[in-house]
Amino acid sequence: MSKAGELHPSWQAVIGQELEQPYMQALKAFLTEEKSQQKVIFPPGHLIFNAFNHTPFDQTRVVIIGQDPYHGPGQAMGLSFSVPQGVRVPPSLVNIFKEIESDLGIAMSGSGDLTPWAEQGVLLLNATLTVEQAKAGSHQKKGWEQFTDAAIRALNEQRSGLVFVLWGSYAQKKGAFIDQNRHLVLKSVHPSPLSAHRGFFGLRQFSTINQYLQQQGQQPIDWSL
Numbered sequence: 001m002s003k004a005g006e007l008h009p010s011w012q013a014v015i016g017q018e019l020e021q022p023y024m025q026a027l028k029a030f031l032t033e034e035k036s037q038q039k040v041i042f043p044p045g046h047l048i049f050n051a052f053n054h055t056p057f058d059q060t061r062v063v064i065i066g067q068d069p070y071h072g073p074g075q076a077m078g079l080s081f082s083v084p085q086g087v088r089v090p091p092s093l094v095n096i097f098k099e100i101e102s103d104l105g106i107a108m109s110g111s112g113d114l115t116p117w118a119e120q121g122v123l124l125l126n127a128t129l130t131v132e133q134a135k136a137g138s139h140q141k142k143g144w145e146q147f148t149d150a151a152i153r154a155l156n157e158q159r160s161g162l163v164f165v166l167w168g169s170y171a172q173k174k175g176a177f178i179d180q181n182r183h184l185v186l187k188s189v190h191p192s193p194l195s196a197h198r199g200f201f202g203l204r205q206f207s208t209i210n211q212y213l214q215q216q217g218q219q220p221i222d223w224s225l
Contacts, residue, residue, distance in 0.1 A: 007049050010056035014154040018147050027143035031130065040133035042069050043076035050078025051125050052151070054118035060155060061121035061218060062163045062209055065171040068140070069131045076131070079124035082114035095191040095200065103204045106224045113225070120221050125151065127174055149174070156183065161216045163209050167191055167200070184212045 007016060018024055034041060043050070066080025070090065075083050081093050089097070089112040097108040118124055127148050132138040152175065155162060160182045166172045168190030178185050186205050189195040210220035 006046075006053075008053045008056050010058055011049075011052045011151070014057055014158065015147070015150045018150045023143040023146055027147075030139075030142050034132065040073075041130050042071060042073075042133060043078045043130070047076070047078035048129050051080070051118065051123055054079070054115060055121060055123040057154070057159075059121050060123045060159065060162065061213060062165065062221060063123045063125060063152065063155060064165045064167075065152070065174055066124070066126040067168075067170050068128050068137055069126055071131045071134055071136050071138075073133065077113075078129070079114055079118055080126045082118075082124055083112040085111055085113045087112060091193045092191045092196075095193065095196040099191070099201055099203070100206050100223050102201070103206045104223060109225050111225050116225060117221065117223070120219075122221060123155075127170070145174075152178070161212075163212055165205065165209070168195070184209075 007019070031041065064080055069076035069078070070083065074087055075090070077084050081090075081096065083090060083093070089110065093112050100106055101108060114122075114124055125148060128137075128140050128142075128144040129148070130139045130144065152164075156178050161184075162182075163184045163186065164175050164178050166175045166185065166187045171190075172187055175185065186208065188203050188205065189199045191200045206221075206223055213220055
């Protein structure tokens with residue numbers, strides 16, 4: 001697990017104290033033990049805090065909450081829904097791209113690397129920041145959720161005019177405390193192939209996000225990749 005100093009200084013200032021809490025010390029011990037048993041953990045250690053390091057606290061404008069990192073080799077990169085350049089785009093992300101194309105008329109390139117979004121202030125935050133290879137959900141309820149809740153709470157309380165995107169019941173539960181008077185909260189079914197046809201396609205959330213940002217006097221997000 002990254003040392004405290006490897007969390008971006010802007011986040012260190014608001015949630016750095018969480019790293020010293022007993023639950024995070026227990027999580028660190030758990031990860032150390034897993035690695036000592038030669039278990040393969042995703043994403044690689046230097047990418048665990050990738051979402052925070054690409055999207056500083058004071059530059060966050062949109063928050064897209066995911067659940068777990070991808071658990072296949074070479075997929076997880078510390079940004080929710082994102083895969084590295086050259087890796088096959090997972091089904092949920094394919095559906096996200098389809099909706100962007102129909103909503104904004106943008107032709108997506110086929111790259112699943114969402115780093116350009118992160119660098120424009122889109123915090124791509126999974127609830128759980130690590131997973132064991134081929135074992136979905138294996139690091140849930142080990143402490144990560146409390147840490148990422150602290151991050152969301154800090155954004156909710158210390159910032160205003162953000163957009164929180166909650167796809168699926170898991171994200172909606174996690175974001176239930178967000179103040180909808182201070183922020184725009186967008187909810188829908190998850191973009192996975194199992195549910196996207198039941199109310200993800202056609203909602204035009206990406207243009208809604210950009211309209212809201214422009215009303216706040218900000219630049220819209222360039223969703224093209």
